[in-house]
Amino acid sequence: MRRxxxxxxxxxxTATLAAxxxxxxxxxxxxxxxTSGQAIVVGSQQYYSNELIAELxxxxxxxxxxxxxxxxxxxxxxxxxxxxxSGAIDLMPEYSGNLLQYxxxxxxxxxxxxxxxxxxxxLPTGLRRLDAAEATDQDSYTVTRATAEKYELTSIGDLxxxxxxxxxxxxxxxxxRPYGISGLQGVYGVEGVLxxxxxxxxxLTVKALLDGTVQVADIYTASPAIVANDLVxxxxxxxxxxxxxxxxxxxxxVDQKAAATINEVTGQLTMAELIALNxxxxxxxxxxxxxxxxxxxxxxxx
Amino acid sequence: MNYFVEAFAWIADPAHRTGPxxxxxxxxxxxxxxxxxxxxxxxxxxxxxxxxxxxxxxKGLIVGATGAARALPTLGVLTLIALFTGVxxxxxxxxxxxxxxxxxxxxxxxxxxxxxxxxIDAARAQGMSEWQLLSRVEIPLGLPHLIGGLRxxxxxxxxxxxxxxxxxxxxxxxxxxxxxxxxxxxxMLAASFLAVALAIAGEICFAVLARIAGRRHHALSNR
Amino acid sequence: xxxxxxxxxxVWQALWSHLLLAVPAIALSFVLSVPLGWVAYRYRWSRFxxxxxxxxxxxxxxxxxxxxxxxxxxxxxxxxLNVVVALTAYGIALMVRSTADALAAIxxxxxxxxxxxxxxPIKKLFAVELPLAGPGxxxxxxxxxxxxxxxxxxxxxxxxxxxxxxxxxxxQRGIIAEIITGIVGTALLAVLVDRVLVAIGWLLLPWxxxxx
Numbered sequence: 129m130r131r132x133x134x135x136x137x138x139x140x141x142t143a144t145l146a147a148x149x150x151x152x153x154x155x156x157x158x159x160x161x162x163t164s165g166q167a168i169v170v171g172s173q174q175y176y177s178n179e180l181i182a183e184l185x186x187x188x189x190x191x192x193x194x195x196x197x198x199x200x201x202x203x204x205x206x207x208x209x210x211x212x213x214s215g216a217i218d219l220m221p222e223y224s225g226n227l228l229q230y231x232x233x234x235x236x237x238x239x240x241x242x243x244x245x246x247x248x249x250x251l252p253t254g255l256r257r258l259d260a261a262e263a264t265d266q267d268s269y270t271v272t273r274a275t276a277e278k279y280e281l282t283s284i285g286d287l288x289x290x291x292x293x294x295x296x297x298x299x300x301x302x303x304x305r306p307y308g309i310s311g312l313q314g315v316y317g318v319e320g321v322l323x324x325x326x327x328x329x330x331x332l333t334v335k336a337l338l339d340g341t342v343q344v345a346d347i348y349t350a351s352p353a354i355v356a357n358d359l360v361x362x363x364x365x366x367x368x369x370x371x372x373x374x375x376x377x378x379x380x381x382v383d384q385k386a387a388a389t390i391n392e393v394t395g396q397l398t399m400a401e402l403i404a405l406n407x408x409x410x411x412x413x414x415x416x417x418x419x420x421x422x423x424x425x426x427x428x429x430x
Numbered sequence: 431m432n433y434f435v436e437a438f439a440w441i442a443d444p445a446h447r448t449g450p451x452x453x454x455x456x457x458x459x460x461x462x463x464x465x466x467x468x469x470x471x472x473x474x475x476x477x478x479x480x481x482x483x484x485x486x487x488x489k490g491l492i493v494g495a496t497g498a499a500r501a502l503p504t505l506g507v508l509t510l511i512a513l514f515t516g517v518x519x520x521x522x523x524x525x526x527x528x529x530x531x532x533x534x535x536x537x538x539x540x541x542x543x544x545x546x547x548x549x550i551d552a553a554r555a556q557g558m559s560e561w562q563l564l565s566r567v568e569i570p571l572g573l574p575h576l577i578g579g580l581r582x583x584x585x586x587x588x589x590x591x592x593x594x595x596x597x598x599x600x601x602x603x604x605x606x607x608x609x610x611x612x613x614x615x616x617x618m619l620a621a622s623f624l625a626v627a628l629a630i631a632g633e634i635c636f637a638v639l640a641r642i643a644g645r646r647h648h649a650l651s652n653r
Numbered sequence: 654x655x656x657x658x659x660x661x662x663x664v665w666q667a668l669w670s671h672l673l674l675a676v677p678a679i680a681l682s683f684v685l686s687v688p689l690g691w692v693a694y695r696y697r698w699s700r701f702x703x704x705x706x707x708x709x710x711x712x713x714x715x716x717x718x719x720x721x722x723x724x725x726x727x728x729x730x731x732x733x734l735n736v737v738v739a740l741t742a743y744g745i746a747l748m749v750r751s752t753a754d755a756l757a758a759i760x761x762x763x764x765x766x767x768x769x770x771x772x773x774p775i776k777k778l779f780a781v782e783l784p785l786a787g788p789g790x791x792x793x794x795x796x797x798x799x800x801x802x803x804x805x806x807x808x809x810x811x812x813x814x815x816x817x818x819x820x821x822x823x824x825q826r827g828i829i830a831e832i833i834t835g836i837v838g839t840a841l842l843a844v845l846v847d848r849v850l851v852a853i854g855w856l857l858l859p860w861x862x863x864x865x
Contacts, residue, residue, distance in 0.1 A: 174810075174812055201814065202812035300607040301608065323606065327824050327825065330825040332824070333517075341598070422455035497799060498840060501769060502803060503807075504805040505807065510836065618717050625713070
């Protein structure tokens with residue numbers, strides 16, 4: 129009968145050991161790795177393509193002799209931006225239009241250059257943007273080749289030829305965002321009804337488009353699924369959708385030399401290159417580090 | 431704490447109540463998903479649990495299946511099924527039924543298992559057929575356990591049915607995901623509160639059922 | 654299989670992070686639930702509040718809970734403390750009822766005999782009630798452990814690494830093998846933790862050996 133105190137002790141011990149073994153559970157500092165003083169902390173969004181770009185930066189910096197601490201797959205911008213602002217993260221690939229909309233929801237800018245200029249003002253002190261890449265990864269109204277041919281669709285406004293309302297597969301925020309249902313009605317006079325699919329235009333959304341559950345899907349323009357499934361992204365002559373150029377956001381810890389290195393990477397990141405990188409990730413299914421090494425070596429950047 | 435006040439204000443706002451995106455519609459959908467998923471789990475779980483409990487065969491299956499089903503991450507199962515079936519309510523309802531099955535199965539089985547052997551022997555000695563034994567002795571005596579199993583299954587499904595909205599369906603999850611994606615945390619919390627309210631309503635129903643069953647149980651044992 | 658070979662370090666790291674989130678939560682659920690369950694068992698009036706109240710925690714959808722907790726705890730959103738606290742709450746939701754039931758299932762004659770022998774309530778609890786409830790407590794914590802391991806995956810949505818990260822990444826890239834690895838890995842980890850608990854039970858509850 130003496131065993132019960134032993135049982136309780138053991139349970140407590142397990143709890144204590146577990147807490148200590150974790151090191152982390154009681155440490156409220158961000159991320160799983162301890163941040164060493166000198167290392168540049170590279171973060172990425174929870175999006176494989178973003179992680180891949182972050183890995184390009186990380187390896188290029190390492191080749192330059194910098195120490196790098198990787199903290200990838202951070203949830204939404206509401207989590208990552210405060211950490212960038214507080215210095216917990218030093219460098220992160222971002223998307224110009226969405227970032228501006230997050231920082232300054234009231235701002236009305238439509239061209240890529242306007243957005244970049246506005247970003248310079250909107251970024252919190254201590255953060256700056258580096259060069260923007262030619263590559264963009266933005267929302268699009270995408271249909272199947274068959275639908276496009278049947279209704280002779282080339283631009284978003286042509287969706288008016290479909291039976292109204294048009295069913296659209298996209299993430300739930302599409303219901304309220306300016307480029308979503310309301311903008312479609314206001315700018316192009318097309319009525320849409322949303323089927324929310326919360327995978328950010330990935331496999332499930334593409335499947336829903338292909339099997340006819342939805343007629344239109346919001347798929348990122350750099351998604352390899354567009355080419356792989358012969359999909360048609362409709363033109364946007366009225367600039368309903370914000371441009372989303374890839375742009376690195378950096379803290380003061382990223383010095384001139386490091387910034388120059390990252391800008392070199394960015395300089396090579398054309399639309400075609402980004403799609404190719406994404407396709408490589410989806411098709412070869414290799415870890416981002418392996419894909420990044422191959423690409424940087426090919427470009428002579430490391 | 432501000433979020434909480436705002437969340438209740440969100441629920442109280444009459445503009446959020448009616449219409450195809452209103453609270454009533456979403457609440458109704460949520461309830462329907464819960465009933466369908468739990469019902470499907472009951473259709474499979476109760477006969478199977480009774481069969482195992484009555485014959486004593488396949489006990490290992492109960493332990494293995496319930497353990498395995500509990501260990502399955504619902505989000506993973508949901509999306510995997512959806513990748514094959516496409517979006518809509520089919521995949522989430524299947525995933526939710528898988529989630530509910532272990533509790534129902536265990537409840538049905540445990541109800542029969544808990545009956546003392548002398549009771550069963552006495553029933554047999556009176557010349558009851560297997561079917562009479564099951565329907566007149568085992569099922570009534572096992573009812574409290576079965577209700578307990580259905581109760582925890584329902585509770586789990588109510589909480590998880592928010593995931594239906596992840597793949598194109600409705601329910602309270604619509605508010606939850608919209609709130610999450612647009613940083614409208616009061617809306618997200620409001621959805622959580624509504625889910626909890628639904629769970630409380632379910633708990634009350636089951637508490638009443640359990641009381642009724644308990645009374646019958648008592649009457650039976652005292653006979 | 655090919656995916657697994659190419660990405661083994663990723664999986665291994667995810668597995669490890671997963672365990673470090675699950676184990677403290679399981680241990681804390683046990684330590685906190687036993688006293689609560691005892692109160693629910695000992696004082697009838699508290700049973701409804703404690704058992705029903707705690708089981709309602711289970712109805713809280715996990716995603717909003719993980720988003721709201723930092724606001725309440727003052728932690729950063731990506732802190733693993735949030736996950737541990739949330740998982741502990743879910744564990745308590747299941748375990749308080751199991752504890753109360755396990756204690757209630759003890760043969761009342763045994764407890765009455767202990768009282769008659771002059772055992773104080775505390776001594777009775779540690780020397781009679783808890784040991785006899787041991788198998789029930791073990792069964793309860795096994796259920797908690799398995800469901801906790803499965804629940805950890807949700808935290809990946811917020812960017813806290815675990816096997817759930819394999820889902821979020823696998824969905825986006827459409828890599829079925831990665832999703833299946835996540836599911837199978839989670840299930841295997843659950844079985845592993847369960848086996849460890851059974852072993853602990855075997856060591857601590859020798860009188861119950863061979864009964865299960």
